[in-house]
Amino acid sequence: MAAPEAPEEKFSLREVLDTFKLCLSEDKEVYVEHYVAGWRGLIKFLNSLGSVFGFISKDAVNKIKILVTHLEGENSSEYVTVQSMVKYELENELVDLNKRGNHPESGCRTLLRLHRALRWLELFLERLRTSGEDGKTSVMCAEAYNESLSQHHPWVVRKAAGMAFCVLPGRPAFFEVMNVGTPEQVVAMLGDALPLISEVYQVTEELYAQHNLLDLP
Numbered sequence: 092m093a094a095p096e097a098p099e100e101k102f103s104l105r106e107v108l109d110t111f112k113l114c115l116s117e118d119k120e121v122y123v124e125h126y127v128a129g130w131r132g133l134i135k136f137l138n139s140l141g142s143v144f145g146f147i148s149k150d151a152v153n154k155i156k157i158l159v160t161h162l163e164g165e166n167s168s169e170y171v172t173v174q175s176m177v178k179y180e181l182e183n184e185l186v187d188l189n190k191r192g193n194h195p196e197s198g199c200r201t202l203l204r205l206h207r208a209l210r211w212l213e214l215f216l217e218r219l220r221t222s223g224e225d226g227k228t229s230v231m232c233a234e235a236y237n238e239s240l241s242q243h244h245p246w247v248v249r250k251a252a253g254m255a256f257c258v259l260p261g262r263p264a265f266f267e268v269m270n271v272g273t274p275e276q277v278v279a280m281l282g283d284a285l286p287l288i289s290e291v292y293q294v295t296e297e298l299y300a301q302h303n304l305l306d307l308p
């Protein structure tokens with residue numbers, strides 16, 4: 092008899108926070124392993140919102156799989172931090188810099204997609220943190236998206252994302268899924284999480300800017 096499928100673990104904001112804390116080394120290098128783990132945690136949240144978000148989750152999972160393949164591949168030691176990954180892939184011409192070519196699954200272009208999504212997350216969580224009880228998550232999400240990720244998406248993806256945002260649960264249900272406690276406790280934890288997420292974003296942004304990697308195809 093086939094073993095019953097293990098139920099997917101519940102999302103925990105605390106866990107995501109702890110993972111983002113582990114992301115930065117003392118000298119501000121970003122660990123790919125913890126970066127990926129942070130996204131895995133966030134995807135659990137997304138999955139709990141229902142199948143409307145399936146196309147977003149699928150894309151994020153695919154990107155994580157690509158990074159894990161690098162992390163576990165024969166050159167795994169080059170993929171310990173985002174800094175070492177950038178250096179290795181650039182020195183070995185493993186990145187398509189101007190148009191898509193032989194390296195559609197480079198670590199640099201794959202992580203860039205998640206990096207842009209991290210900016211969306213930062214903007215969204217900041218809105219969520221400072222919103223009132225009757226704040227509309229769909230509006231907060233759409234505004235954050237329009238200010239960040241949407242600029243990198245074609246019309247059809249923007250349209251599909253916009254439709255998915257409309258079915259987001261309200262703020263109270265949203266806070267419940269976070270598994271933290273009272274709304275005040277959620278707000279406090281978001282206050283702890285945001286500077287960490289923001290720092291990881293900034294360090295990565297500067298690194299990519301320094302190497303002209305912010306527009307990888």
Ligand SMILES: CCCCCCCC/C=C\CCCCCCCC(=O)N[C@@H](COP(=O)(O)O)[C@H](O)/C=C/CCCCCCCCCCCCC
Nearest residue numbers: 104133134136137146147150151204205208211232248252
């Ligand atoms: C702390 C808890 C509260 C917040 C929890 C948020 C959970 C969010 C989890 C995952 C977010 C999704 C990350 C999406 C990565 C998208 C990467 C991307 O831009 N991919 C596009 C480009 O890739 P290539 O074609 O160049 O390889 C790809 O075309 C995208 C396809 C899917 C659509 C992406 C829409 C993104 C909308 C982000 C908002 C998510 C809404 C979540 C609602 C809470």
